Amino acid sequence: MSDTPLIDQLETGPWPSFVKDLKRVAARKPAAKDLLRQLDRSYKDKITHWKHGGIVGVLGYGSGIIGRYSDLPDEFPGVEHFHTVRVNQPSGWFYTTQALRDLCAIWDEHGSSILNVHGSTGDLIFLGTTTDQLEPCFAKLTAKGWDLGGSGSAMRTPSCCLGMARCEYSCYDTMDLCYQVTQEFQFDMHRPSFPYKFKVKCSGCPNDCVASVARADLSVIGVWKDDIRIDHAAVAAYQAGEIKPRGGGSPYDKLDVKADVTDLCPTACMSFDGKTLKIDNKNCNHCMHCISLMPQALRIGTETGATLLLGSHAPILEGAQMSWVIVPFMPMESPYDELKELTANIHEWWSENGKNRERVGELMLRLGMRAFFKGVGLEPPAQTVRTPRANPFFFWHAEDFEAEAAGRKYIKL
Amino acid sequence: MALDKAALVEFIYQLVAKAQGKKQLKAMDLQKAVLKEHPDQNKNDVKFAIKDLIDTGRCVYTYFGGSFVELPHEEGAAKKV
Ligand code: HEM
Numbered sequence: 001m002s003d004t005p006l007i008d009q010l011e012t013g014p015w016p017s018f019v020k021d022l023k024r025v026a027a028r029k030p031a032a033k034d035l036l037r038q039l040d041r042s043y044k045d046k047i048t049h050w051k052h053g054g055i056v057g058v059l060g061y062g063s064g065i066i067g068r069y070s071d072l073p074d075e076f077p078g079v080e081h082f083h084t085v086r087v088n089q090p091s092g093w094f095y096t097t098q099a100l101r102d103l104c105a106i107w108d109e110h111g112s113s114i115l116n117v118h119g120s121t122g123d124l125i126f127l128g129t130t131t132d133q134l135e136p137c138f139a140k141l142t143a144k145g146w147d148l149g150g151s152g153s154a155m156r157t158p159s160c161c162l163g164m165a166r167c168e169y170s171c172y173d174t175m176d177l178c179y180q181v182t183q184e185f186q187f188d189m190h191r192p193s194f195p196y197k198f199k200v201k202c203s204g205c206p207n208d209c210v211a212s213v214a215r216a217d218l219s220v221i222g223v224w225k226d227d228i229r230i231d232h233a234a235v236a237a238y239q240a241g242e243i244k245p246r247g248g249g250s251p252y253d254k255l256d257v258k259a260d261v262t263d264l265c266p267t268a269c270m271s272f273d274g275k276t277l278k279i280d281n282k283n284c285n286h287c288m289h290c291i292s293l294m295p296q297a298l299r300i301g302t303e304t305g306a307t308l309l310l311g312s313h314a315p316i317l318e319g320a321q322m323s324w325v326i327v328p329f330m331p332m333e334s335p336y337d338e339l340k341e342l343t344a345n346i347h348e349w350w351s352e353n354g355k356n357r358e359r360v361g362e363l364m365l366r367l368g369m370r371a372f373f374k375g376v377g378l379e380p381p382a383q384t385v386r387t388p389r390a391n392p393f394f395f396w397h398a399e400d401f402e403a404e405a406a407g408r409k410y411i412k413l
Numbered sequence: 414m415a416l417d418k419a420a421l422v423e424f425i426y427q428l429v430a431k432a433q434g435k436k437q438l439k440a441m442d443l444q445k446a447v448l449k450e451h452p453d454q455n456k457n458d459v460k461f462a463i464k465d466l467i468d469t470g471r472c473v474y475t476y477f478g479g480s481f482v483e484l485p486h487e488e489g490a491a492k493k494v
């Protein structure tokens with residue numbers, strides 16, 4: 001009889017099975033065999049048999065290696081140590097096949113040869129090795145130009161959508177920003193000194209393909225300020241069924257421009273009378289619905305940059321949060337000094353005031369938007385009002401009265 | 414008065430050594446403790462002093478639900494907790 005009767009059942013469904021893959025690896029790696037056996041045991045016991053954390057790492061780094069141990073080492077010696085190595089991915093996850101071969105060869109030699117490409121942090125993940133293999137593995141990675149990503153209470157590996165490399169919606173060069181932010185915050189990525197993790201994710205447009213609004217402490221989402229560009233001939237072609245909706249990526253052959261596009265605009269700022277499409281751009285909230293449905297007819301504007309949002313995270317101390325607008329529009333031009341400086345100010349304010357394991361979004365709620373804006377040196381813009389019924393009040397700081405007496409104006413025309 | 418580089422490294426090492434086994438200190442706790450005694454110390458000096466302790470192996474980073482700076486010790490999680 002098989003040692004893994006329960007997880008064997010996972011091979012029987014119609015889908016590709018990780019069990020089948022791992023069995024193939026188990027033929028040459030004892031770690032993979034014990035991984036399967038321990039998982040089967042967990043299915044029976046209904047608890048995990050992993051312990052995590054501790055002390056393992058490579059010299060000089062406090063991040064990038066995640067200690068993982070079996071709590072049943074005598075029964076599953078192959079996974080007594082099963083540490084994870086996070087390898088900082090290239091921006092947009094573009095690899096040459098040679099680079100992938102190099103990575104696989106290193107991991108075949110120094111680990112279980114099991115990969116997770118990619119983890120939700122964005123990193124390429126090497127799954128499972130022993131403490132003695134960490135330094136030699138790291139040495140081979142760095143010799144090929146790779147570095148470890150972030151883990152622990154540190155700056156995490158920034159990630160981005162593929163942006164201008166392949167996508168016409170991209171309002172800024174996400175891959176360049178991601179690379180530059182990664183370089184700028186190297187110290188904080190390898191040496192954990194924050195209250196908890198800090199993630200930056202860069203999406204080129206509000207379609208937000210890296211889900212930064214839900215998964216990043218700092219979400220950088222591309223946006224435009226001027227008008228959506230309309231090609232009226234193409235609108236007519238969509239209406240006539242000559243062009244398929246969504247670039248062909250839709251189950252429907254033909255668009256009804258009024259029913260499918262303009263009537264579903266969330267701010268009701270569009271109209272179509274059968275001939276002419278009109279957009280009241282002042283009331284457009286850049287949801288991307290119309291553009292994604294008719295990419296040949298509608299294009300993002302030309303005055304582009306990004307909206308910055310802060311604070312999303314899974315439940316930790318408090319419940320889950322989505323990111324919250326802090327800067328409605330920032331131009332995104334290399335070398336991105338304004339963004340880098342603001343990020344450093346946010347780190348400082350959070351490090352100074354945050355409790356252990358408190359994410360920056362939780363701190364922002366605990367101390368309030370008012371303290372946040374003052375602490376990081378930002379002006380509070382109207383766009384940060386998320387729920388008008390609950391937070392329409394702004395409490396002035398003492399120095400605001402003096403500034404007002406000296407002639408400060410609040411509405412800039 | 415601000416400490417010179419060597420004295421700062423030693424000051425931080427002593428903070429870590431005294432806390433060992435009693436309280437796990439984060440990098441920010443160390444910075445706050447330094448600034449309490451030496452308010453004019455540059456924060457960046459503190460970052461690099463911790464880096465020095467880590468790079469020489471006198472201290473290590475650990476992770477127990479958060480990242481801490483500690484003296485090197487036997488891996489607690491390796492065998493039975
Ligand atoms: C010049 C005098 C006043 C001003 C400028 C004023 C202003 C305001 C403002 C700006 C709000 C918030 C509206 C919102 O949340 O959308 C509000 C709400 C409210 N005010 Fe006044 N108010 C005044 C006098 C009063 C008086 C005399 C009373 C009661 C006797 C009162 C009772 C309320 C109540 C109950 C609400 C909450 C309404 C709701 O949430 O539906 N106000 N007021």
Ligand code: HEM
Pocket residue numbers: none
């Ligand atoms: C047994 C007596 C009362 C009951 C059961 C009651 C119940 C309620 C309820 C269920 C709400 C809605 C709360 C919400 O939106 O979450 C409310 C709101 C309100 N009540 Fe009462 N109420 C009572 C007496 C009073 C009295 C005597 C006053 C004023 C003198 C009053 C003033 C208000 C006001 C101003 C609001 C709006 C608050 C806001 O929107 O922020 N209520 N009440």
Ligand code: SF4
Pocket residue numbers: 161162163167168169170171203204205206207208209210
């Ligand atoms: S987020 Fe926008 S720009 Fe980036 S890949 Fe997705 S649709 Fe394109």
Ligand code: SF4
Pocket residue numbers: 264265266267268269270279283284285286287288289290291
């Ligand atoms: S992007 Fe969204 S809000 Fe703007 S016009 Fe199109 S559907 Fe309306």
